[in-house]
Structure formats: structure tokens, C-alpha cells
Amino acid sequence: MPARAPHRSRRPLAAAAVVVATAGALAAAALPGSASAHERHGGHHHPHAPSRYQDVQLLSFNDLHGNLEPPAGSSGRVTETQPDGTTKTIDAGGVEYLATHLRQARKGNPYSITAAGGDMVGASPLISGLFHDEPTIEALNKLDLDVTSVGNHEFDEGATELARLQNGGCHPTDGCYTDKRFKGADFPYLAANVLKEKTGKPLLKPYWVWKKNGVKVGFIGVTLEGTPDIVSAEGVKGLKFKDEVETINKYAKELQHQGVKSIVALIHEGGFPASASYNYDCDSPGAGDGISGPIVDIAKHVSPSVDALVTGHTHNAYVCSIDDPAGHPRMVTSAASFGRLYTDTTLTYDRKTGDIARTSVKSANRVVTRDVPKAPDMTRLITKWNALAAPIGDKAIGYISGDIGNTGTESPLGDLIADAQLAHGKTLDPGTDLALMNPGGIRAPLTYAAKAGEGDGVVTYAEAFTVQPFANTVNLQDFTGAQLVQALKEQVSGPNEAAPKVLQVSGGLTYTLDLTKSGADRVVAASVKLDGAPIDPAATYRVATNSFLAGGGDGFTTLGQGTNDLVGDDDLAALEQYLTANSSAGDPIAPPAADRITVLR
Structure with missing residues (x-):
């Protein structure tokens, strides 16, 4: 799939967005030889000459699992640690609110990418699951998702059904649910480490490159190697799942040979932070000290040419710095699950080297609160599919x-x-x-x-x-x-x-x-x-x-x-x-x- 122009026209929101200077932008300004903030953000000196450093916003989430409506009970809450050390719970999630938050976050950021770490579908509530997750793909299209890795749940109904979600067409057994043909995802699903047993070739695209005004960021997508252990045998029939690190490193080299030096890995595998609070500092007392689990070993072995890791699978929230094999800190993030959070990361792109200035990467998880206006297009989508599901669901x-x-x-x-x-x-x-x-x-x-x-x-x-x-x-x-x-x-x-x-x-x-x-x-x-x-x-x-x-x-x-x-x-x-x-x-x-x-x- 060719790269879509990332700067799309969007319906203006009623609520005014507050534009905040990112920490990444400030850090970039302090880099040796960096342009001034005035120049980097469109100053008047050289309107047609791009500055050396360009902040790229990466918005990411994972493990949505078809939760279009606000999840119920504990599944629809996040825990926040307060400055005094106490915690409070916040109601969160629902694509009507997620859409509003993402659209507000993009304002003032023309260089913005939205990516996901797998399990967008599967194990979904009735409004999506009853229709083989077509409603969720429609919602993700409206969210302007640019790219996602596959997760294990993308294989719940097998490779043929995953291909239909990507490419469109009516369900082979249940047919069409509306008078319009299902068009499929207008973003690429990446599956670099999922191979067809017969040919040894990747099931889907292994990577994708986002481009704008000379800025290029490559994305490699993998799911956990152990997917066959947690999906039915029928769902992974005819497929092989390869080692995550070996696969990422292989395609990172390939991207570099193509001149793509800024690389993000979308990995459907995760970790376990020491605290359930979404804003827990897992770099205390040292980088990555507050997180354990499979993603730690993966992060320590993925090539230093990869600049950031967007992860998932464990449904936990974390923003950690874990040293790469060269001993340099690298951002590893996860936004819990069910659309309750999204991660806002600033990648400072160096036009001279084509790489990310890693020392200036900043990231934080943001709550998808329900105190913002609902996105009207998402409300219409939910209303449409709920009407079709109501005779059974109610x-x-x-x-x-x-x-x-x-x-x-x-x-x-x-x-x-x-x-x-x-x-x-x-x-x-x-x-x-x-x-x-x-x-x-x-x-x-x-x-x-x-x-x-x-x-x-x-x-x-x-x-x-x-x-x-x-x-x-x-x-x-x-x-x-x-x-x-x-x-x-x-x-x-x-x-x-x-x-x-x-x-x-x-x-x-x-x-x-x-x-x-x-x-x-x-x-x-x-x-x-x-x-x-x-x-x-x-x-x-x-x-x-x-x-x-x-x-x-x-x-x-x-x-x-x-x-x-x-x-x-x-x-x-x-x-x-x-x-x-x-x-x-x-x-x-x-x-x-x-x-x-x-x-x-």
C-alpha cells in the first residue's frame, strides 16, 4: 500500500485545542547545530527551506479489541498516581472520546503519525464481534490510523479472514451486513514475522514507510513468536511465527539500505510494570528498572538502528527507557488496552542524518477521558451497528x-x-x-x-x-x-x-x-x-x-x-x-x- 499523505483534512472540533510546546521540541533546540525554535516551527527567515530538526508526533495505542463503546466496570477505568502518592481511578475509553482526543492532539502538529501495536480486533464486544469486526475496521479508518502490527487476536478467525479485514469484501458465510460492500482497512497491517509455511514469505507487508516533505519514518510490525500457543490451531493453520528480535533486525537493515534511518518497531508483546498506575515512572531508580517481562529482553536485543518500540499484549500501561544493545536508552511504550489511553511521543528527526535524535525523544501516556465532546462520526457509526445488533444483543x-x-x-x-x-x-x-x-x-x-x-x-x-x-x-x-x-x-x-x-x-x-x-x-x-x-x-x-x-x-x-x-x-x-x-x-x-x-x- 502506498504511503498516504499524513496531513489530512479533518472536521474541526468544537472544543479548542491547547497547543503546548513539547519537551521533545525544547530538547531538540538544545542539540548541537540545531535550528532555533523559531526556524524549526516555520519562522519567516527561510519559508521554503526546511530546518534541520523536525519534531514528528507519534500517537499510538494497542489492544483495542473492538471496544467501540466505553468499556464497562474495571475494564473502563485507569489508575492514576497523584503527586501526594495516593491513587484515583478515572473512567476512560470509547472510540467517540478516543477520536476527539486524537484529533485534538494532532492540532498544531502537521507531522503526525498514528500507529497501533496489534489486537485491534478479536475478543470484541457484540457490536463488533457479531459482525466479524467490520465495525472496528470502519472506526479505525475514521480515526485516521496510519499503520498497525498484527496481534495474536488478528488470527482468531484465521489468515483468510485477516486478509479480508485488510482488503475488504463481504464475509464468505454471513455475507454483507449493509447495502454497502465492506471496503477493508485503509491502513496497512504489518506481519513481518508471520510466514506462509508453503512459501516462507511474509503473510502481509513486513514494514511500511511514512513520508512527508523529505521526512521518512519506517515501521516494522511483529506479533509475539508464541502466538500459536494462545490461538486455536485452526487460526494459525499454514503459518509460521518467527523470532521477534531476528525479524525486526532483518528488516531494520533492509530499511537502512533503502535510506530509511528512522525506524519504529510495532511489537505485539509486552511487559509488566511494578505499578498499575498509567503514569508510573518505570525508570526509577534507573532506566527500565520498574518493568519486567518478555519485552525487556526483546528491547535489549533489537538493533540500535530502531529508535522506539510501541508494544502491547499484556494490557499494561508504561513509558520506559530500556537500553539498546549499544547501551543507549530507547523509548518503550504501551497504552494499556480497550482504548483507555493513547501514547503521545515526540520523535525529533534530523534531516541531515535522516535519523531520530534519540536523546530528545519524549513520551507520555494520556487518558482518554470522557469529559470531552463525543466525535459525531463515531456516534453515527456506533448507532448504525447497534441498531443491527439490537434484536440479538438486547x-x-x-x-x-x-x-x-x-x-x-x-x-x-x-x-x-x-x-x-x-x-x-x-x-x-x-x-x-x-x-x-x-x-x-x-x-x-x-x-x-x-x-x-x-x-x-x-x-x-x-x-x-x-x-x-x-x-x-x-x-x-x-x-x-x-x-x-x-x-x-x-x-x-x-x-x-x-x-x-x-x-x-x-x-x-x-x-x-x-x-x-x-x-x-x-x-x-x-x-x-x-x-x-x-x-x-x-x-x-x-x-x-x-x-x-x-x-x-x-x-x-x-x-x-x-x-x-x-x-x-x-x-x-x-x-x-x-x-x-x-x-x-x-x-x-x-x-x-x-x-x-x-x-x-
Whole structure:
């Protein structure tokens, strides 16, 4: 796709934008040989001669996951640390507000690029997921997104569907949803490390170059190498996922050979800051000291020719300086998830060298607050797709007496979903003993407050869809007791040791998780019991899981070794059936106590 002219006409906003001199611009002015601020920002001395240093604004976000409407509950809030050390939460997100914030941020910045770090679609709420994420692509087009990397969720429906999102056309099974043909993304999806097995060639473009008035910035996009471990086998069929660092370094060299010296990597892999506050200083006490996780090792090995890393996947917020292999600090950013934040980075471009003056790079995460005017074009888009979704989405399927959250080692919603899958399993085979649910498959909380006029405590199909949007089936398999205990140990060992994935368990299954220990020893094997009786290593247990876990997903290889398979309904249908059967307006479901796993810290 040819580079689009980045300076596009935009509908003026009612709210006046405040133009602030960026720290990057001030730092650039102090560089040896730099032009004065007056010259660099269009002074009258040489109106046709560009100055040596040019500030380029990079606006970025990641992990939108089709959240067009403001996310509900904790999924729609960010935490901010105050000057006195206390914290407060701020309601955030929604593309009507994101569009306004981005448009206001661009004012006064003719050299502005908007980029994203993957997972724009997939695991989406009903308004997008019901229509195979066409609404989100339309919204991203209106947001003037310039470029994005793929994430793992872009492969939820396979490579053919990803190509349709890029190139357009009606869905091969569901057809066209409106009288207009879906035109696809008018920005490039980059997938440098995703290769077709048959040809060894990249599935999509590996990189893209933004150009304006002689300024050139290259973007390389990769997703995490471990994508096949967290996506269904069908979604990655026929594809190979290569090492992130090797791939970025390969294409950084290629870009340099083409004369592109300013390079940004869009990486769908991330880290874990020591604080959940979006404005946490992860460079304290030293550069990058406050962040851990896969992105740290990647950042330390990506070629110094790459000037900044826009990351994602972990849904965390951070702006960090991590030293490159040459020992020079380099900006690494992530804007949480669901459109609650965006990152505003100033890249100072040196026209003489064609490179970024790295010492002047400044970056900060900004909150997508809901106290700004809604973007009218986004409101119209949401209204259009909500009208199409309403006949399905507005149906009441259950009732709750309070918020049922999805956070914590064991969450109330995790217990509820596991119970629902056990109940569904028993309709298929009355001998089903227990159910296990992966925490990453639970995408949002169930909130008590009415969301769209349906009434407090009412759970609609749309709300349940937002919680479980993957269309996984509920599968029954036989495991020995020894295999069951081994599966529990895989929560905190192997690929899950650094970032445990604690399975949510159905009622009757209890055990102790001792976080003072390390690796597999954190699961106290002797404590694993079913209905009060110790698990018998030699006995056979009938276990319900979703199809993702039944395929060994999320590093649970043992759960991929079950026998006597039986496939039931999809997991959303199981939840709907459970809510309908076990709640009413007069007798709602109370939030489960989340007391099945005893956690020692």
C-alpha cells in the first residue's frame, strides 16, 4: 500500500485545542547545530527551506479489541498516581472520546503519525464481534490510523479472514451486513514475522514507510513468536511465527539500505510494570528498572538502528527507557488496552542524518477521558451497528445481585463460568466431575448497573458476549488424577512460570496455591481435592474445558492429552443456559465467593 499523505483534512472540533510546546521540541533546540525554535516551527527567515530538526508526533495505542463503546466496570477505568502518592481511578475509553482526543492532539502538529501495536480486533464486544469486526475496521479508518502490527487476536478467525479485514469484501458465510460492500482497512497491517509455511514469505507487508516533505519514518510490525500457543490451531493453520528480535533486525537493515534511518518497531508483546498506575515512572531508580517481562529482553536485543518500540499484549500501561544493545536508552511504550489511553511521543528527526535524535525523544501516556465532546462520526457509526445488533444483543438472559468481577487470582466471574461449563457438561454426560476455565478467555466483568436501559441487574446477551466472545466449544475429556494435578502445576511452571495463568475452577474442586514457593511447587499437590476427597492419581476424572484448553492452549500441554472426547455447545451458550436456569428477576445470582483456591503469599 502506498504511503498516504499524513496531513489530512479533518472536521474541526468544537472544543479548542491547547497547543503546548513539547519537551521533545525544547530538547531538540538544545542539540548541537540545531535550528532555533523559531526556524524549526516555520519562522519567516527561510519559508521554503526546511530546518534541520523536525519534531514528528507519534500517537499510538494497542489492544483495542473492538471496544467501540466505553468499556464497562474495571475494564473502563485507569489508575492514576497523584503527586501526594495516593491513587484515583478515572473512567476512560470509547472510540467517540478516543477520536476527539486524537484529533485534538494532532492540532498544531502537521507531522503526525498514528500507529497501533496489534489486537485491534478479536475478543470484541457484540457490536463488533457479531459482525466479524467490520465495525472496528470502519472506526479505525475514521480515526485516521496510519499503520498497525498484527496481534495474536488478528488470527482468531484465521489468515483468510485477516486478509479480508485488510482488503475488504463481504464475509464468505454471513455475507454483507449493509447495502454497502465492506471496503477493508485503509491502513496497512504489518506481519513481518508471520510466514506462509508453503512459501516462507511474509503473510502481509513486513514494514511500511511514512513520508512527508523529505521526512521518512519506517515501521516494522511483529506479533509475539508464541502466538500459536494462545490461538486455536485452526487460526494459525499454514503459518509460521518467527523470532521477534531476528525479524525486526532483518528488516531494520533492509530499511537502512533503502535510506530509511528512522525506524519504529510495532511489537505485539509486552511487559509488566511494578505499578498499575498509567503514569508510573518505570525508570526509577534507573532506566527500565520498574518493568519486567518478555519485552525487556526483546528491547535489549533489537538493533540500535530502531529508535522506539510501541508494544502491547499484556494490557499494561508504561513509558520506559530500556537500553539498546549499544547501551543507549530507547523509548518503550504501551497504552494499556480497550482504548483507555493513547501514547503521545515526540520523535525529533534530523534531516541531515535522516535519523531520530534519540536523546530528545519524549513520551507520555494520556487518558482518554470522557469529559470531552463525543466525535459525531463515531456516534453515527456506533448507532448504525447497534441498531443491527439490537434484536440479538438486547435479549435478557439472566439476573445478578451485584457486580461479578473478573480480576484476581480466582475471580467470582471465573467461578461462575466454570460452574456454567460443569452444568453444561453434565447435560452431555452426567458423570462430568469438574470444569476448568482459562482466565484469558474472560474478557470483561458482569456489571450490576444498567448499561443501556435494560435495568439494574439484568444480564443481556450483548453483555455475556462481551465476557465470552471466542465461540469456543465446551469439550469433555477424561484425565487421570495425576494428569489433573499436572495440569494445575502448568499454571505456574514452564511457559507460565513468570506470568502464571491460574485456571478458574468449578465448585467442589479446591486446592492451595503457595506463592512463597517457585515453579510447579507452588501448587500443593496433596491439597487438591474434589468434594473434600483427595484426588486419586490413578482414578479417571471427566473434565469440561473449552476447546482452546482442550487443544493444549496457554501452555497447558497436559489438557491437550485428554481422551474420550465429547464436544458440546459453545461456551457462550453454556453461560446463557446457566444464567437462564439459575436466576430470575426475583431471585438473581449473587457474586460467587471466589474461595475455592487458597492462596498463600
